[in-house]
Amino acid sequence: MLRYLLKRLFFMIPMVFGITLISFAVIHLVPGEPGALEAEMNPKITKEARERIRSFYGLDKPLYVQYWSWLTRIVRLDFGTSFATDRRPVIDKIKERMPITILINLLSMGLIFIFGIPIGIYCARYKDTFLDRFLTSFVFAGYAAPTFWVALLSMIFFGVYLEVLPVSGIKSYDFGEMNIFEKILDVTRHLVLPVCISAVGSLAGISRYMKSSLLEVLRQEYITTAYAKGLPESMVIRKHALRNALLPVITILGLSIPGLIGGSVIFESIFSIPGMGQLFYFSVMARDYPTIMGILVIGAFLTLVGNLVADVSYAVADPRIRIG
Amino acid sequence: MVNKKNLIPLCLIPLCLCLLLSCGRKKDPARYDDPGKPAFGDMIITGSIGEPSNLIPILSVDSASHDVASYVYNGLVKYDKDLIIVGDLAESWEISKDNLSITFRLRKGVRWHDGRPFTAHDVMYTYRVTIDPKTPTAYSGDFKLVRKAEVLDDHTFRVTYDKPFAPALISWSVAMLPKHLLEGKDITTSPLKRKPVGTGPFVFTEWVPGDRVILTANPDYFEGRPYIGRYMMKIIPDTATMFLELKNSSIDLMGLTPLQYVKQTDYPAFEREFNRFKFLASVYTYIGYNLRSGLFKDKRVRQALAHAINKQEIIDGILLGQGVEAMGPFKPDMWAYNGNVKRYDYSPEKALALLKEAGYERDADGVLKREGRPFEFTILVNQGNVVRIQSAELIQRRLSAIGITMKIRVLEWATLVNDFIDKRSYEAVLLGWTIPNDPDPFDVWHSSKQGPKELNFIGFENKEVDDLLVRARHTLDRGERKKYLDRLQEVLAEEQPYTFLFVPYSTVALHKRFKAVEPAPAGIMYNFIKWYVPENQMRYRSNAAVSP
Secondary structure: OHHHHHHHHHHHHHHHHHHHHHHHHHHHHOOOOOOHHHHOOOOOOOHHHHHHHHHHHOOOOOHHHHHHHHHHHHOOOOOOEOOOOOOOEHHHHHHHHHHHHHHHHHHHHHHHHHHHHHHHHHHHHOOOOHHHHHHHHHHHHHHHOOHHHHHHHHHHHHHHHOOOOOOOOOOOOOHHHOOHHHHHHHHHHHHHHHHHHHHHHHHHHHHHHHHHHHHHHHOOHHHHHHHHOOOOHHHHHHHHHHHHHOHHHHHHHHHOHHHHHOOOHHHHHHOOOOOHHHHHHHHHHOOOHHHHHHHHHHHHHHHHHHHHHHHHHHHHHOHHHHHO | OOOHHHHHHHHHHHHHHHHHHOOOOOOOOOOOOOOOOOOOEEEEEEEEOOOOOOOOHHHOOOHHHHHHHHHHOOOOEEEOOOOOEEEOOEEEEEEOOOOOEEEEEEOOOOEOOOOOEOOHHHHHHHHHHHHOOOOOOOOOHHHHOEEEEEEEEOOEEEEEEOOOOOOHHHHOOOOOOOHHHHOOOOHHHOHHHOOOOOOOOEEEEEEEOOOEEEEEEOOOOOOOOOOEEEEEEEEOOOHHHHHHHHHOOOOOEEEEOHHHHHHHOOOHHHHHHEEEEEEEOOEEEEEEEOOOOHHHOOHHHHHHHHHHOOHHHHHHHOOOOOEEEOOOOOOOOOOOOOOOOOOOOOOHHHHHHHHHHOOOEEOOOOOEEEOOEEOEEEEEEEOOOHHHHHHHHHHHHHHHHOOOEEEEEEEOHHHHHHHHHOOOOOOEEEEEEEOOOOOOOHHHHOOOOOOOOOOOOOOOOOHHHHHHHHHHHOOOOHHHHHHHHHHHHHHHHHHOOEEEEEEEEEEEEEEOOOEOOOOEOOEOHHHHHHOEOOHHHOOOHHHOOOOO
8 A cells, every 4th residue: 555655646647648648738838928828018117118128038048948946946846936026926826816715615515515415325226206306407407507607696686685794705804803603704704605505516516426336336236235134224224335335425525625725716706705715816917927836836736646556545435446 | 217297306406405595585675865974884885896906006007906996905195086196105205306206205103004014115115126127117218217215214315307397296106115114125026025014094805806905994094984884895897787786785885887877877776776877988099090091191082081970979879878979088177288279170061171272082983083093091999999980980981072092900909909009000090098197198199109118109290299299398487388288288179189089087986875976177086085875774783893
């Protein structure tokens, strides 16, 4: 097991390296340069000033030189300084955006599992009943409806029409003057819509996995045996079927690790949540290469780790894989 | 096991949560019509799509940064409500007889927000750091023309130019930076870029990244303490969300699209809480023709296109009436504007007549042809700008009516600029220019400005225009300058290197509790420190008492 782990970890190094190389090349292929975008077509900005800005960022050097200098920094875990005119360290920018994105993703993932798994189980157990069809249509509708549309409609309904929830943001204007209880309530009120809406879109996936995996298990002969020996249904499902049916769900859990830090661009923009998705979007629009690369590297690393965690936890949970 | 009975309550949890969390929002008093008496306090909340990047203005180019900075800093001069240059940190100024040097007399007793006095040495520092090659600023151009800058005493500052330079005076409207906090340090890593210290009417208070920037009124401001106690810029990247926040009265000030202005904010509940203002925006939209391409070399062809395009239709249909026809590179409420130039009314007949003169004939299918080749071109528009794309579509229809095929190609901004405009590989573009308040369109029209990344990318060359531009920018007398600019506009109207399309209105919604707002050519924000909210209409009282 340990050897397997080490081997996997070792292979991650060239993978991360390859990913960064490709990403670096691709972002530099995109026309436009940092700072240039807004300065472009501005009569007040002379050509000379533009050149000065280019050399300040080191953009006048060949691409491989730029990549090499980035690479030598990143191996020392130095993410560099943002090309945005604020010139802040990339790592600071990421650090200040990370918590809110992780919080929302954790909460919504919690909701997804709390609702998705029972829905899946119910639909498998009472397959083809009215409620099964209803729930299936519901989760698929949630999956199919564009998030921004659902979000805007709920903002209009709960925020403007009913006025029970704030429309966007994560804190009220007078947040600084609240006591701790009010602060928690304030943030909670702001989080209700984003968390619920992002969860609705993902219910379909997890509940379908759950349903099909449970159906699969319920067809097995040992389930028939369990019924045959006269066990009550709830016992059969809980003790015998569910344990096996949950295995694929573990994989999904592992694979959703990178998703924890990746905020959705559209989503965060609509709700004005200062999270990772927004940071990434603004960085791309501003061609802020170090920040883009920083986020990509973290994302790539977490994806690989997530895969590994999924495989390992699968092995831990399922003796057949461990032995086989 | 999960069954129907406990599944339904489960679904109800989110609903209950909403109800639980709903603490009834207080309704403001419905009547804001009483002008009341000026009082200190309250807060204004504005929305911004982008987050400021750097609050040292010479280092940033985005509008959010400059918006915030404009309340924190002052320049030596500024524009008044009619776009006339008046003193800001400079009490007065003298222009020498030879028009080469300007001597600024600075206000006495002005203090930086940290209490240190503002002097001519700060002006000197701002000038030096701007022209320092190590400073990555985009705004060194105008200051580079200075031959000599000198501090005569603590409150007198003189600059001398090699040639009289008309935009010189207004170039001193840039934000003055505090020497005592910046000198000898690397400006690019200064903490001031996130915690600015200026002399302006508002003092920087807090910046929550990605969320908001808060400023507090400066009680010692030299033009008097602003009535509004606080200014908050909320960062709301999505315009639809921002509009909902406005309807919800969570923000007080927002620019509206024509559709929002005309159709979506005309209901009583909105009008009870908000005033809507409009004033001409400082931009114009145009079609630029690549004059190097044979198609548009002939002046008559360009004039014909001006006749063939129905500008009023674009204004009515796309801007929903919120704009005026553009005749040239200036807007009607500027002193430099000349309304007395050749006009091109919408007339397909005149267009066809001119095209006939230029050698184009319509064939049996109605297609315009010259020497067997049909009149066909592609117009480039940048992605995301719906007004421009829709304008192009209307123009396409009008042109096809007289037998011209115009294809529309929508491109991402950077691609459009780098791969097409910079390489001059385009036939026509539909774009817009900002109209600077100081009328110096030298960079756009002078024949020397055709290099890579320069702005005369259509390749316009006209001796008379070159001469007029040079004369206009080296004349400090406004009357004389206007003579040259008037003639310039006549030539441009005759030549039609662009088809000038329209100048849109800026339309904004502002909460009704703010009084003393007077729209002018400069917009509405020019007298922001005079705005006030009467005591009984104040909304954010808890903040009223907070002092910096």
